[in-house]
Amino acid sequence: MKATVYRKYGSPEVLKCEEIEKSVPKDNEVLIKVRAASVNPYDWHFMRGTPYFLRIQAGLRKPKDKRLGVDVTGQVETVGRNVTQFTPGDEVFGVSRGAFAEYACASESKLARKPENVTFEQAASVPIAGLTALEGLRRGGLGEKGQIPPGQKVLINGAAGGVGTFAVQIAKSF
Numbered sequence: 785m786k787a788t789v790y791r792k793y794g795s796p797e798v799l800k801c802e803e804i805e806k807s808v809p810k811d812n813e814v815l816i817k818v819r820a821a822s823v824n825p826y827d828w829h830f831m832r833g834t835p836y837f838l839r840i841q842a843g844l845r846k847p848k849d850k851r852l853g854v855d856v857t858g859q860v861e862t863v864g865r866n867v868t869q870f871t872p873g874d875e876v877f878g879v880s881r882g883a884f885a886e887y888a889c890a891s892e893s894k895l896a897r898k899p900e901n902v903t904f905e906q907a908a909s910v911p912i913a914g915l916t917a918l919e920g921l922r923r924g925g926l927g928e929k930g931q932i933p934p935g936q937k938v939l940i941n942g943a944a945g946g947v948g949t950f951a952v953q954i955a956k957s958f
Contacts, residue, residue: 785806785886786803787803787884788885789801792847793839793847794832795832796831806886807882807885807889811864811865811867812864813890813891814864814876814890814892815860815863815888816858816859816880816889817858818858818883818888819908820903824946827852830847853881853888854883854911856890856911857875858888859873859876860873866892875898875904876895876898877904877907877908878895879915909946913945913946913947918950926955931958932955
C-alpha cells in the first residue's frame with residue numbers, strides 16, 4: 785500500500801510517498817480503508833522530533849514508526865477477532881497511527897461510527913482537535929456532562945484554530 789512516511793526527523797522534505805506493507809489488525813483492532821485524514825500539530829511535532837521529550841516515545845535518533853497521521857476516517861475493511869462494535873463496510877472515524885496511508889489500523893475503542901450527514905473530510909477533522917477542546921472545557925470547569933450554570937460565561941482564548949473552533953461549538957451546545 786502507499787503511505788506517507790518519514791525515516792528521519794526534519795522539515796517536510798523528509799516526507800516520502802512509499803510502498804509499505806499493508807497493516808494487519810490485531811485482535812482488538814479494525815483495518816480501515818482510509819478515505820480522509822487530517823494534519824495536526826501532533827503530526828508536525830513527530831515529523832520534526834520536537835519538542836525533544838517526544839523522542840523518548842518516538843525514537844531518540846530516528847523515528848521508531850515511520851508512519852504519520854492520527855486523525856482517520858474511512859470504511860472498515862476487516863476486523864480483529866475480538867472486535868464487536870464494527871463490521872466490514874461500516875464508515876468510521878477516530879484516532880490511529882499511520883493515517884496518511886491507503887489503510888490504517890485502529891483500536892476499536894478509539895473509533896466511532898461516522899454520522900451519515902458528515903462527509904469523510906469533515907469527520908477527519910474531528911478526533912484530535914475535538915477531543916482536545918472537550919478535555920480542555922472539562923478541565924476548565926464544565927464537568928463530565930458540561931453543565932454551565934445560568935449566567936456563567938466561558939472564555940475561549942484563541943478560537944481561530946481547530947481546537948478553538950471546536951471549543952466554541954461545544955461550549956455553545958451546553
